[in-house]
Amino acid sequence: MKPMTFREIAGTSKGYYSLLGLLGLLVASGLGAAFYMEHHGHWVTGMNNQIVWGMPHVFAVFLIVAASGALNVASMASVFGKTPYKPLSRLSGLMAITLLLGGLTVLVLDLGHPDRLIVAMTYLNFKSIFAWNIILYNGFLVIVAAYLFTMMSRPANKYSSKAGFVAFIWRLILTTGTGSIFGFIVARQAYDAAIMAPMFIVLSFAFGLAIFLLVLFASYTWTGRPLGDFLINRLQRLLGLFVASALFFVVVFHLTNLYATEHHGIEHFILDGNNVYTGLFWVGYILLGSVIPLAICYLAPFRASLGWTATASVLVIGGGLAMMYVIIIGGQAFPLQLFPGMEVSSSFSDGVINSYTPSLPETLLGIGGFALALTLAMVAIKIMRFLPLSLANADIDPHYDSAEKDAA
Amino acid sequence: MSKSMQDDAHAEDQVDNYRRKLLGGGAALAGAATLGPGVFFTRIASAKPDDQAASSEVRWGFLIDTNKCADNCTDCVTACEKENGWGSGSADEQHSRADQKAQWIRKVTVRDNRTQHSMTLPMMCQHCAEPPCVDVCPTGASMKRPDGIVLVDKHICIGCRYCMMACPYKARSFVHEDLEHQKSYAPRGKGTVESCNLCVHRVDRGEIPACAEACPEKAILFGNLNDANSEIAKRLASEASTEIRGDLRLNLGVRYQGI
Numbered sequence: 001m002k003p004m005t006f007r008e009i010a011g012t013s014k015g016y017y018s019l020l021g022l023l024g025l026l027v028a029s030g031l032g033a034a035f036y037m038e039h040h041g042h043w044v045t046g047m048n049n050q051i052v053w054g055m056p057h058v059f060a061v062f063l064i065v066a067a068s069g070a071l072n073v074a075s076m077a078s079v080f081g082k083t084p085y086k087p088l089s090r091l092s093g094l095m096a097i098t099l100l101l102g103g104l105t106v107l108v109l110d111l112g113h114p115d116r117l118i119v120a121m122t123y124l125n126f127k128s129i130f131a132w133n134i135i136l137y138n139g140f141l142v143i144v145a146a147y148l149f150t151m152m153s154r155p156a157n158k159y160s161s162k163a164g165f166v167a168f169i170w171r172l173i174l175t176t177g178t179g180s181i182f183g184f185i186v187a188r189q190a191y192d193a194a195i196m197a198p199m200f201i202v203l204s205f206a207f208g209l210a211i212f213l214l215v216l217f218a219s220y221t222w223t224g225r226p227l228g229d230f231l232i233n234r235l236q237r238l239l240g241l242f243v244a245s246a247l248f249f250v251v252v253f254h255l256t257n258l259y260a261t262e263h264h265g266i267e268h269f270i271l272d273g274n275n276v277y278t279g280l281f282w283v284g285y286i287l288l289g290s291v292i293p294l295a296i297c298y299l300a301p302f303r304a305s306l307g308w309t310a311t312a313s314v315l316v317i318g319g320g321l322a323m324m325y326v327i328i329i330g331g332q333a334f335p336l337q338l339f340p341g342m343e344v345s346s347s348f349s350d351g352v353i354n355s356y357t358p359s360l361p362e363t364l365l366g367i368g369g370f371a372l373a374l375t376l377a378m379v380a381i382k383i384m385r386f387l388p389l390s391l392a393n394a395d396i397d398p399h400y401d402s403a404e405k406d407a408a
Numbered sequence: 409m410s411k412s413m414q415d416d417a418h419a420e421d422q423v424d425n426y427r428r429k430l431l432g433g434g435a436a437l438a439g440a441a442t443l444g445p446g447v448f449f450t451r452i453a454s455a456k457p458d459d460q461a462a463s464s465e466v467r468w469g470f471l472i473d474t475n476k477c478a479d480n481c482t483d484c485v486t487a488c489e490k491e492n493g494w495g496s497g498s499a500d501e502q503h504s505r506a507d508q509k510a511q512w513i514r515k516v517t518v519r520d521n522r523t524q525h526s527m528t529l530p531m532m533c534q535h536c537a538e539p540p541c542v543d544v545c546p547t548g549a550s551m552k553r554p555d556g557i558v559l560v561d562k563h564i565c566i567g568c569r570y571c572m573m574a575c576p577y578k579a580r581s582f583v584h585e586d587l588e589h590q591k592s593y594a595p596r597g598k599g600t601v602e603s604c605n606l607c608v609h610r611v612d613r614g615e616i617p618a619c620a621e622a623c624p625e626k627a628i629l630f631g632n633l634n635d636a637n638s639e640i641a642k643r644l645a646s647e648a649s650t651e652i653r654g655d656l657r658l659n660l661g662v663r664y665q666g667i
Contacts, residue, residue, distance in 0.1 A: 038599075040503075040585065040586075041503070041583070041584050041585035041586060041598045041599065042508070042582065042584040042585075042599070043503045043504045043505070043508055043584040043585045047508075048505065048507035048508040048584075049507060049508060049509075049510070049511070049572070049578075049580075049581050049582055050507060050578075052569040052572045052573060052582060053569065053573065111566050111567050111568055111599070112565070112566065112567015112568070112569070112582065112583070112598070112599025112600055112601070113565065113566045113567045113599045113600065114566075116564070116565075116566045116567075117566070119547055119564050119566055120546055120547055120566050120568075123547040123548055123549075123564055124546065124547070124548075125542075125545055125546060125547060125548040127542075127543045127544075128543060128544050128545055128546045128570070129544070130544065130545075130546035130568065130570055131546040131547075133546075134546065181570075184544070185540075185544075185573055185574050186540060186574075186576065186656055187540060187573070187574055187575060187576035187656075188573070332573070336576060336577070336578050337653075338516075338531075338576075338577065338578075338652055338653060339518050339652075339667075341520070341522075342518050342519060342520050342521075343518075343519040343520075343521055344516060344517070344518055344519075345516070345517045345519075346514045346515060346516040346517065346531065347485075347511065347514050347515070348511040348514040348531075348578065349507060349578075350514070350516050350531070350578065354507075355507075
């Protein structure tokens with residue numbers, strides 16, 4: 001493979017500034033929403049004493065999961081030696097950092113006391129997976145930054161494999177920690193499952209790659225840099241592989257629950273209920289988020305198409321958000337089982353399906369976090385050399401010369 | 409020495425003596441004022457002195473007899489509201505929707521559709537010995553005292569609500585708005601999480617929780633589970649009792665009869 005030249009994008013076009021302005025507007029409205037919520041209190045949101053985690057957490061958990069998955073491309077190059085992905089490693093590391101920052105911002109700004117963040121950083125209860133996550137998330141930012149340094153600084157290049165390995169292991173532990181937030185909760189029928197940790201890891205592969213692909217495709221298409229179909233084809237099949245793997249874990253999770261009579265209530269509620277969660281699961285995650293992207297990634301008519309791969313990525317992201325909504329909100333909507341088999345009622349929503357209507361402020365906060373991640377990435381690729389000048393087949397395909405000879 | 413110098417020396421001695429007596433008397437008075445209340449004003453019975461830490465020799469708990477719990481009675485709830493300043497016991501929470509308002513204790517109606525049997529019982533924080541809320545709290549704000557009372561340290565609660573996700577009994581509430589009328593002994597605070605704290609301020613004074621005191625049927629019995637001679641321990645030893653969601657093995661401080 002020829003030596004790769006990395007160059008900042010010009011970033012002076014009207015399109016660039018328009019998109020940056022739009023994203024900036026979304027970030028500003030997210031911050032404004034956060035201030036509004038913090039000032040008045042959470043009564044201005046749709047969250048209540050039954051649904052305590054709402055839209056902000058749907059977006060935050062999605063972004064954090066995607067952040068660890070976005071590092072995959074770099075890991076495949078540094079850790080597994082897949083050289084065609086090497087030129088993409090810098091963007092992969094960048095997206096991992098910006099997506100995590102976006103997710104963490106939403107999470108912190110939704111706290112009842114965001115002013116006590118320093119308390120959260122200094123008082124740590126190590127039996128809590130949240131406390132571990134504080135260390136894992138911050139550590140991830142530092143480690144990936146160091147990994148990027150080893151890739152971008154010529155004298156440090158020789159350390160990039162080791163840095164990549166450390167980053168790879170760290171992100172596996174980090175995503176295990178994120179899945180375990182729910183997996184460790186014994187109280188609720190929808191959680192309390194060991195499979196949630198590895199399920200989140202594989203979901204992260206799909207979500208992270210999908211966002212990475214959209215940023216990659218947009219960066220190259222809109223700056224006129226070449227992106228060959230060799231890479232598109234490989235990335236498309238990779239997306240398909242990750243979507244299929246994630247689907248496997250989700251299916252096993254539900255099949256296992258269906259086997260236990262104790263869990264029939266929650267499974268009926270999610271899979272066969274007359275509610276928004278059933279719709280989001282089957283139409284959002286299964287159909288739009290998994291089956292259709294799988295068809296796009298593997299069927300011949302869509303082979304090596306940038307447009308179709310981008311479409312599949314958008315669908316995977318939508319399906320991912322739907323899945324997070326079903327897990328986080330659906331899991332809280334189903335009542336706690338204090339008296340199994342009994343009909344329970346009280347003045348505090350015992351025994352009833354809890355309802356939740358997302359409010360504008362909390363939804364703006366969630367979207368603002370997503371916009372923040374994209375804004376940081378947009379600015380970064382303009383001020384530093386994250387993107388290769390060319391990803392054309394001639395520059396990426398290791399068999400390009402022999403393929404040319406065969407064709408001639 | 410001349411006579412005038414002797415007079416001056418004597419006068420100085422007198423001033424010194426006077427000063428010493430004044431200081432000595434003042435010190436004695438101060439000492440008496442400091443120590444006296446501790447000797448004379450301390451309640452002798454079962455109250456815990458303020459500066460003495462809670463002890464694991466004691467384990468506070470409830471035994472609730474649902475057979476005595478009247479269906480339409482909510483006196484325990486009303487008493488808690490008035491004592492701790494939430495719900496009808498406070499002019500606060502005017503903005504919060506009904507599903508956002510706090511509830512530290514509630515009456516739950518349980519009906520078995522197969523047998524048509526129905527009953528009511530008061531439900532509050534179960535003061536688990538292995539509390540999931542304490543396990544998951546990132547800062548340690550959700551804490552358990554050595555005497556078994558589970559409560560929230562309002563200084564370090566960051567309002568993440570993970571404890572509310574983790575509680576198997578839906579015992580906790582989140583404060584969704586500014587509060588103007590908090591009781592000084594039961595701080596609540598916007599943006600933090602709260603729950604029944606076994607009226608810890610009353611228990612430390614040697615009293616019993618407001619709900620137990622208010623119940624007209626005496627269905628709620630409060631006491632020291634570790635004291636074999638206490639009424640609660642004797643009843644638990646001689647009568648059957650149940651923990652709600654006992655399969656979770658959380659070793660609850662609250663037990664029920666008749667469920």
